[in-house]
C-alpha cells in the first residue's frame with residue numbers, strides 16, 4: 398500500500414543532503430529521509446497551491462484540533478490549545494529557550510548530541526555544561542551522578558533530547574522520574590526536544606512526553622515537537638512548542654519576539670493533512686524503518702570492530718568505529734558514502750548513519766562501507 402522501496406531522485410531539488418557532495422557519493426548524513434511524504438500531504442499541498450494566493454496566514458482551529466488529537470493518539474498526552482506556540486523550527490525554539498534565562502545563568506545538556514544543543518547556548522551568549530551519556534547494558538542512557546555533579550547554583554536550564562539523537566534511546570518512566578527529581582531539587586527549566594517522538598521503532602518501547610508525567614514537570618517544561626521528521630517535511634519549516642505554564646509561555650514568546658517569522662502556510666497545510674490522515678502511513682514507515690535498522694545491526698555485527706548499541710527510535714544509527722583507529726568519516730567518504738562525522742556531535746570515532754532511505758539505497762551504502770573496511 399505504501400511503497401517505501403520506490404526509488405527517488407533528489408539530485409535536482411537543491412537538497413542539503415544530496416547537494417553537498419558529488420553525485421557519485423551516497424549521502425546518509427543530515428536527518429531527512431529519501432521517501433515521498435504521505436499522499437494526503439502531497440494532495441493537500443497541491444490543492445493549496447492551486448488556489449494561487451499565498452498571503453499572510455493564520456494557524457487555523459482545524460490544525461490545532463488535529464495536532465491535539467494526533468498527540469493524544471500517538472502519546473496519550475492531552476494538551477490544550479492554549480499551550481501551543483507555532484515556530485518555524487525546533488532549532489529556533491532551542492535558541493529562544495536559551496534566551497529566556499539570564500546571561501550569567503548556565504545551560505546543562507548531554508553528549509554526544511545533535512549539535513544545536515551545545516550551539517544554541519553559545520549562539521545566545523550562555524555558558525553550557527555538557528555531561529557524557531553512559532552506555533549501560535548496551536544502551537545509551539543518562540549518567541545521573543555526573544549530571545548532579547555538573548549542576549552549579551547558576552545552572553538554570555536542562556536541555557533534554559528524547560528520543561535521543563544520536564543513539565536512539567527512548568527514556569523510560571524510571572529515567573524521567575530521576576530527571577523529575579533533579580529538576581525539582583535544582584529548580585531547573587527543562588527544554589525537551591521530542592522531535593523524534595513519533596518514530597519509535599521497537600513496539601515494546603513507548604515515548605513518554607516528560608511534561609505529561611506530573612504537574613510539576615508540566616510547569617517547568619517546554620516541549621518541542623514537529624511533523625517534520627515524522628512525515629519527512631523538514632523543508633516546510635513547521636514546528637511548535639508546548640508550554641502548559643502560562644507565565645513560562647509568555648516568557649518564551651517574549652524571548653522570541655519578532656525574531657521568528659512563524660510557520661509558512663505550506664508547512665501549516667502539510668501539518669494539518671499529516672496529523673489528520675497520516676497515521677497509516679506513519680505506522681508503515683515505522684515498520685519499514687525497523688527493517689532497515691535490522692539491516693544496519695546485522696551489518697555492524699558482521700563487521701568488527703564496529704559496534705552499535707541497541708536503539709528503540711529514530712532513523713539514525715550511532716556507530717562506534719573507534720576500533721578502526723582512523724577517521725571513519727573520511728574512510729567511508731573515500732568509498733562513496735557520506736555519513737555524519739561523530740565529532741560534530743562531540744563523539745569522536747563515531748559516525749551517524751541515516752537509514753531513512755529505500756532498502757536498495759541502504760544496501761548499497763552498507764556494501765560500500767563493507768568495501769571500505771576490507
Ligand SMILES: Cc1ncc(COP(=O)(O)O)c(C=O)c1O
Nearest residue numbers: 428486487488489511562592636
Ligand atoms: C533532535 C533534533 N532536534 C531538532 C532538529 C531540527 O529541527 P528543525 O529542523 O525543526 O529546526 C533535528 C534535526 O535533525 C533533530 O534531530
